[in-house]
Amino acid sequence: MKDPTRPPVVPEIEGLLPYIPGKPVDELKRELGLTRAVKLASNENPLGPSPLAVEAMREALAELHFYPDGGAFYLKQRLAEHLGVQPSEVLVANGSNEALELIVRTFRWPGCRAVVSAHSFIVYKMASIAANVIVDEVPMTPDLRFDLEAMAERIGDETRFIFLANPNNPTGTWFDRASLVRLLERVPPDVLVVLDEAYFEFVEAPQYPDGVALWREYPNLIVLRTFSKCYGLAGLRIGYGVLSSALNRYIDRVRAPFNTNLLAQRAAVAALGDDDFLARSIAHNRRTLVQLTDGMRRLGLHPVESVTNFVLVELPRPAQEIFEALLERGVIVRPMGGYGLPYHIRVSVGLEEEIGEFLSALGDVMTERRR
Ligand SMILES: *Cc1c(COP(=O)(O)O)cnc(C)c1O
Numbered sequence: 001m002k003d004p005t006r007p008p009v010v011p012e013i014e015g016l017l018p019y020i021p022g023k024p025v026d027e028l029k030r031e032l033g034l035t036r037a038v039k040l041a042s043n044e045n046p047l048g049p050s051p052l053a054v055e056a057m058r059e060a061l062a063e064l065h066f067y068p069d070g071g072a073f074y075l076k077q078r079l080a081e082h083l084g085v086q087p088s089e090v091l092v093a094n095g096s097n098e099a100l101e102l103i104v105r106t107f108r109w110p111g112c113r114a115v116v117s118a119h120s121f122i123v124y125k126m127a128s129i130a131a132n133v134i135v136d137e138v139p140m141t142p143d144l145r146f147d148l149e150a151m152a153e154r155i156g157d158e159t160r161f162i163f164l165a166n167p168n169n170p171t172g173t174w175f176d177r178a179s180l181v182r183l184l185e186r187v188p189p190d191v192l193v194v195l196d197e198a199y200f201e202f203v204e205a206p207q208y209p210d211g212v213a214l215w216r217e218y219p220n221l222i223v224l225r226t227f228s229k230c231y232g233l234a235g236l237r238i239g240y241g242v243l244s245s246a247l248n249r250y251i252d253r254v255r256a257p258f259n260t261n262l263l264a265q266r267a268a269v270a271a272l273g274d275d276d277f278l279a280r281s282i283a284h285n286r287r288t289l290v291q292l293t294d295g296m297r298r299l300g301l302h303p304v305e306s307v308t309n310f311v312l313v314e315l316p317r318p319a320q321e322i323f324e325a326l327l328e329r330g331v332i333v334r335p336m337g338g339y340g341l342p343y344h345i346r347v348s349v350g351l352e353e354e355i356g357e358f359l360s361a362l363g364d365v366m367t368e369r370r371r
Pocket residue numbers: 043094095096097098121165168169196198225226227228229234237238239
């Protein structure tokens with residue numbers, strides 16, 4: 001007989017907190033009586049989507065009665081060319097979020113564990129816990145960098161995954177090639193190293209490692225990238241990964257047959273060829289990142305040095321309070337309480353005038369209280 005007192009979900013699911021999305025910008029404007037709002041909360045590309053991608057989608061609209069190509073043939077082919085790998089070594093997914101979920105669901109063992117860093121991308125934890133993988137969280141260094149030595153130290157007999165973001169969200173910090181190689185040399189072959197390079201295109205630091213270039217030497221390495229950030233296609237949900245064909249074949253057994261949609265596949269192929277848009281996005285980011293960090297410093301703050309399209313900064317008051325005060329002024333940022341940083345906000349790079357509005361609103365909010 002069924003036990004009527006049995007809870008509807010296992011304790012692991014019960015303990016998860018749902019991801020809380022921000023309100024739609026239009027709704028916020030209506031509620032607060034604002035005529036305009038500046039959204040610097042999700043690390044989106046302020047220049048919009050790649051124009052070549054938009055054009056490709058317009059052309060694809062008449063084909064939407066067809067299912068997408070379940071094997072993403074052309075996209076995998078273009079990505080393989082672009083990355084110098086074989087199409088069979090490319091995974092495409094409904095955002096790198098889905099890639100993370102697929103990896104955990106496909107390769108988990110009963111009772112296995114995942115090593116993650118504190119103050120790192122929350123999806124590593126969410127995807128692991130939802131698949132009954134036990135998470136071991138390693139503290140960061142005091143300057144908010146991954147402590148790769150401590151993470152390697154934490155690997156035990158049951159460890160199956162280690163999740164690295166380079167650069168990391170929400171800190172904007174990164175690690176160099178030598179540190180990554182040292183870690184890869186130490187990791188046992190049955191531990192999968194998931195290296196998330198969502199902000200790869202923006203990074204200009206000379207010692208920054210290209211995971212795909214390293215990948216062939218380490219068959220347990222999986223490198224993830226996305227079209228959501230520099231390519232400006234966050235709303236389409238399309239990301240990709242590079243991994244051994246042997247691993248990829250297992251992913252193919254688990255993933256839904258049509259996990260990426262037709263428009264996203266076409267747009268991604270076109271975006272890969274839009275060098276002009278990519279160059280403009282990178283140049284814009286280089287300029288506005290300086291504008292944003294310098295502006296924060298002028299307000300007496302100490303932003304964490306970032307190589308991405310966002311900046312993490314500690315505030316003199318709880319971040320939630322400042323977040324709400326900024327919201328009333330029509331500026332949306334991300335308070336970092338959920339990432340274990342209750343005094344920090346994360347601010348994405350926007351257009352120059354948007355950053356100007358944010359800085360002036362933050363200045364107002366900070367002086368108001370001091371009075
Ligand atoms: C934004 C981001 C992603 C991208 O996720 P998508 O699902 O591809 O939109 C992945 N990893 C990190 C660390 C990110 O910040």
